[in-house]
Amino acid sequence: MSRDLTPRQIVLELDRYIIGQNEAKRAVAIALRNRWRRQQVPAELREEIAPKNIIMIGPTGVGKTEIARRLAKLSAAPFIKVEASKFTEVGYVGRDVESMIRDLMEIAVSLLRSEEQERVQDKACQQAEERLLDLLIPPAPKHGPAAPPTDPDHDPAEAERQATREKFRLWLKEGRLDKREVELQAPDKGNLPMIEILGGGGMEDMGISIRDMLGNILPKKTKRRKVPIPEALELLKAEEAAKLVDMERVVSMAKERVENSGIVFIDELDKVAGTSRAHGPDVSREGVQRDLLPIIEGSTVNTKYGMVRSDHILFIAAGAFNVSKPSDLIPELQGRFPIRVELSNLDQEAFVAILTQPDNALIKQYTALLATEDVELQFEPDAIQEIARIATEVNESTENIGARRLHTVMEKLLEQVSFDAPDMTGQTVTLNGEMVAKTLAPITKDQDLSRYIL
Ligand SMILES: Nc1ncnc2c1ncn2[C@@H]1O[C@H](COP(=O)(O)OP(=O)(O)OP(=O)(O)O)[C@@H](O)[C@H]1O
Numbered sequence: 001m002s003r004d005l006t007p008r009q010i011v012l013e014l015d016r017y018i019i020g021q022n023e024a025k026r027a028v029a030i031a032l033r034n035r036w037r038r039q040q041v042p043a044e045l046r047e048e049i050a051p052k053n054i055i056m057i058g059p060t061g062v063g064k065t066e067i068a069r070r071l072a073k074l075s076a077a078p079f080i081k082v083e084a085s086k087f088t089e090v091g092y093v094g095r096d097v098e099s100m101i102r103d104l105m106e107i108a109v110s111l112l113r114s115e116e117q118e119r120v121q122d123k124a125c126q127q128a129e130e131r132l133l134d135l136l137i138p139p140a141p142k143h144g145p146a147a148p149p150t151d152p153d154h155d156p157a158e159a160e161r162q163a164t165r166e167k168f169r170l171w172l173k174e175g176r177l178d179k180r181e182v183e184l185q186a187p188d189k190g191n192l193p194m195i196e197i198l199g200g201g202g203m204e205d206m207g208i209s210i211r212d213m214l215g216n217i218l219p220k221k222t223k224r225r226k227v228p229i230p231e232a233l234e235l236l237k238a239e240e241a242a243k244l245v246d247m248e249r250v251v252s253m254a255k256e257r258v259e260n261s262g263i264v265f266i267d268e269l270d271k272v273a274g275t276s277r278a279h280g281p282d283v284s285r286e287g288v289q290r291d292l293l294p295i296i297e298g299s300t301v302n303t304k305y306g307m308v309r310s311d312h313i314l315f316i317a318a319g320a321f322n323v324s325k326p327s328d329l330i331p332e333l334q335g336r337f338p339i340r341v342e343l344s345n346l347d348q349e350a351f352v353a354i355l356t357q358p359d360n361a362l363i364k365q366y367t368a369l370l371a372t373e374d375v376e377l378q379f380e381p382d383a384i385q386e387i388a389r390i391a392t393e394v395n396e397s398t399e400n401i402g403a404r405r406l407h408t409v410m411e412k413l414l415e416q417v418s419f420d421a422p423d424m425t426g427q428t429v430t431l432n433g434e435m436v437a438k439t440l441a442p443i444t445k446d447q448d449l450s451r452y453i454l
């Protein structure tokens with residue numbers, strides 16, 4: 001993370017995708033900036049600075065998950081989203097909470113592996129090119145083990161070979177060899193034999209995949225086959241890149257990254273809240289909270305890449321908390337989430353903005369989708385108002401599912417066009433408010449129908 005990613009900058013970035021919810025955006029921006037600040041502080045003090053975990057409280061579909069997702073993208077931090085309700089207390093069937101750290105480590109390893117591969121890309125390309133040229137113009141046969149190194153200055157055959165090689169190099173760059181094939185040792189398609197192994201509960205949780213283990217024991221199957229030159233170059237590039245990447249370094253950087261910048265997003269925390277009802281399936285809810293506690297407080301988790309400390313991982317929890325309240329969480333856990341932010345309900349005006357403004361706005365999505373069929377989709381301003389109005393109305397009259405309602409309304413509205421588009425090539429479809437109202441009226445008028453369809 002860089003110095004330039006200031007809280008203000010982070011909020012601006014989030015604004016590109018999420019409408020409103022400023023309080024939540026500010027909170028996560030500060031939390032993220034504090035990770036960077038912590039890195040600049042002298043080492044002794046750095047150890048002492050704990051991340052300020054956050055709980056985002058708000059009804060469904062108002063942007064909680066979206067904020068966390070965008071945040072992770074922009075910080076290039078290892079990020080994992082888990083659902084609190086998916087975990088079970090240690091000893092019960094289901095995933096134990098430590099698995100989230102193992103998964104996070106797995107994510108970081110692949111993140112750093114691709115960063116490293118990116119870094120060695122140029123070198124890998126060069127080496128792949130050399131290898132391909134070796135295949136195309138095999139080096140001169142050596143005469144006995146003591147043969148002197150060939151010297152193009154005194155060996156006309158060698159000089160010619162070098163010239164040919166350079167000519168091929170040029171042709172390769174110009175793509176003139178693209179139609180040709182070359183024979184090489186390529187990984188066999190359908191690499192590993194399918195082996196089903198039924199592990200006892202929790203096997204996968206040990207972070208040991210049987211497939212991984214066997215993959216190392218069984219020889220990697222390769223086969224000599226002819227492939228087109230461009231494909232050969234790609235295969236060789238991948239091979240060279242893999243050789244150049246130092247996995248030990250990747251793992252140690254991944255561990256560093258997880259421990260200092262990792263973010264765990266715990267969704268549906270409210271589903272495991274509730275301490276008083278100590279009977280039935282609720283018994284394990286408190287159990288899950290108790291299991292979460294050490295991880296959030298900071299402990300060491302055994303992963304297949306070694307021990308990983310969770311002390312400085314940032315936890316962002318979210319939940320609707322409409323039945324239970326944050327105060328229903330066990331007190332120790334409440335203390336671990338010092339920052340609480342509330343996300344507000346989205347009104348019609350917000351819906352209009354959500355439909356049109358974000359980089360990934362629904363209107364932009366549908367327009368782009370239909371453009372692929374050469375159908376131009378246009379929305380008059382009052383059409384968008386009407387969509388927002390209907391979404392708000394249905395949210396009020398049935399169940400409030402927030403911005404997700406826009407998806408169902410849009411899908412229904414454009415059902416006909418989406419179906420007919422291939423036969424409408426070259427046409428422009430312009431929607432106004434009246435047309436929107438008319439298309440959706442049969443459904444919005446009938447509450448029961450709305451419940452099912454929108
Ligand atoms: N404020 C917003 N701005 C833009 N888009 C939003 C906003 N709120 C929600 N959306 C869109 O609505 C959908 C659902 O949002 P999201 O997944 O963030 O909901 P949530 O708050 O996590 O709900 P839940 O409590 O059900 O998990 C996403 O497609 C998201 O892009």
Ligand SMILES: [Mg+2]
Nearest residue numbers: 064065066267
């Ligand atoms: Mg969510």
